[in-house]
Amino acid sequence: MSFVPKARVTQLMRLTQGACMCPAHLGGLSKHLPNCKSSKSFASQIKQEYAFEMASANIRYGEGVTREVGMDAKNFNAKNVIVFTDSNIAKLHPFKTVIQSLEANNIPYRVYDKVRTEPSDQSFKEAIEFTRKKGVDLIIAVGGGSTIDTAKAANLYNSYPDADFLTFVNAPIGKGVPVDKTLTPLIAIPTTAGTGSETTGSAIFDFKELKMKTGIASRALKPTLGIVDPLNIRSAPLEVKIAAGLDVLFHSIESYTAIPYNMRGPAPSNPIERPAYQGSNPISDVWARKALAMTIDALPKIKKDPNDKHALSQMILAATYAGIGFGNAGVHLCHGMSYPISGLNTSYFHPGYNKDHPIVPHGVSVAITAPAVFNYTGAAFPDRHIEVAQAFGADVSNVKKADAGRVVSDHITKFLMDLGLPNGISAFGFSYSDINNLVDGTLPQHRVTKLAPLQTGAEDLASLFEQSMKLY
Template structure:
């Protein structure tokens, strides 16, 4: 199998797949988030490569005290959640800070799957304490909460929705340099230690949204395999599925040179730019590693090699999707999580109903990639070959069904619930799920197909009701 060097090289159909459909109106297209070119619009011609500094190795958490001392931090806000607060990762961080005589305060009230309310509580804490550096110890929820607290500490007069992605918020650019943030991930999934993205449930609309800007990126990600040793099997599975979808979505996203409009100022160039030759390398490698190592990490808690490889894969995927973006699996996952009021996922000890993020993303994956394969079948076929369900003799027109088959087998082998019905949704919920997906312009506009509208999304949700 040959790794093609550029988005346009392996997806020649992109050159025509995004032309304006006959009879469509511009206003109708924009309604669903696609910025089709007008006479005044120009397509993007450049992409930017941005990622946090990464330090990988067993035991590197012990260096964080020296890092904060080197930054000359006078007061460090350590963010974590109630579970991690009792475990090795936080103890290792505290020991290092104490050893190097760094002044710190701990905020251990981060909510798993954070909300606008929990973000605001963390922001209030930061404004009251006025730290000059942040240290996030936990999974994506912790890292994202620390990013938000850092942002609004530096913009004390801002309204909460000022920086939230449009159309839910104003989507204003971040023009200040924020306080240094060091991220210590304890799950192998979100890749948030590498990205300028923070995600939360916006409770007034029962959906997820977020803030995305390069300025939010951690200064340093400390990626220590020792910190994932305490992950339960269910958390390994869910976080690993997030890696899987990060990799697949970014690899199959709209090519960067097809995105419009071209920004008037480089500051306005989005963090999610579309597939590009650099992100392709990271995303494809993360996909290969996840297919090989996630089943091992889930099934054997003593498989240290598999756990370490998945942590590295999460970082690889974070660099990939942090620059290319994700699309429909993530866009559709937000209302799946946000509308859930009854489902409690096995293996998660929480005080509220929860569809873990990786599960909510993966449940629609077979249906999504059946749908998107029409736009770039070559890339979908390449992924199907990695899953072992296709070979060089497979026909391109079968790329979607084959990739969906590979994904379905993979999910079933991991014991993931059988589609949306298994977590309590029915066909009658589809209009609400579609309504919650349509505002996710930042991601759904990066789908490689024509702009997915209400009918397309309804069909995908219906197809995702059962997978097995």
């Protein structure tokens, strides 16, 4: 397998940090090289993006709706089903319900239960090999985002049997080739209220050789159907529920504060090249605001009572809402910075998770930099940051735009502290000597970082990581 060496990726990123990002950051937010043409003259040569595209899986919601999946398989006329899950979920009610439903409807199936929590390139490849060898006409994913993302990757590469692994991985780490085939039907059944992966076309993994996370993003990866059943998330440990909920929280805030879709850059020459993550837009905004309000209300209630049925139902709905929003708008710095935090972790084991490998759960790694990030980005779109602060309960009647970042940062910090989030990235074993590596792991995350409302270079990222060493 060929891949881009880490040193080369870092070199390319550093060379481009000072370059003009026009027209993606118009309105005085760009940083220009001395020989760069002005925003106006540059934009006049390239047709500016003028459209956004909404896409989502079909969603079925309801308590006990998982029991219908066998009938769905029959309706697909499925004869060769693979059920993806992990070794924990394979012992629990959601998976058993799926198997009972398949057997009741006489659907042939095989189980792949080796999904890795926070999947890696290697675990993706193992799932891909299994799928290619066995063949499949319907995939069912039962689990959290790790399981659903693994199933997406297996589905994609099964449809391209000769493709190298990097073919579809996001550039500049991979080739970022557009997906031009219709994939095998995929039914996603989430067992956590977090990633919203049942609605999106993204599959995230830890690229071990580069010690960073990256992913694959294409509308073609979207599940055919997301079965959202509140009963399926009740058995998760409290720490898993909190970590997953934090992912929902920042899906909402990041997609709402991302650069607007019509400032993202030039329009594609072909619609198939329009990215899944397109910037904030009027439709995604609606889903993001609703998910934000629901999460702020429900997550503290779950912290107080992990079995609060109404709060759990609200959280799994919020995860789906946020997934529809960010699955089209995208996320930005918190997610971009989270990937090296997870990828470079060698010693931290988060409570409530398997001890088979060190893990900073995705939602936790996203949340840990949020106070610093939104204090920083508040200068770009202060009105939106003030709206976010208001959603947290801030009295914004006298808040000045210049203070928008500080106010939202303060309220996020208190919210995270009340949920018991670890006190900064130093809690994971990172020190100031690790900042350069954390920056190097963030720079290649173009898919998300270019959606940040401020152009953010290596020095800016270093400052954000430094501020995130301790939060309280």
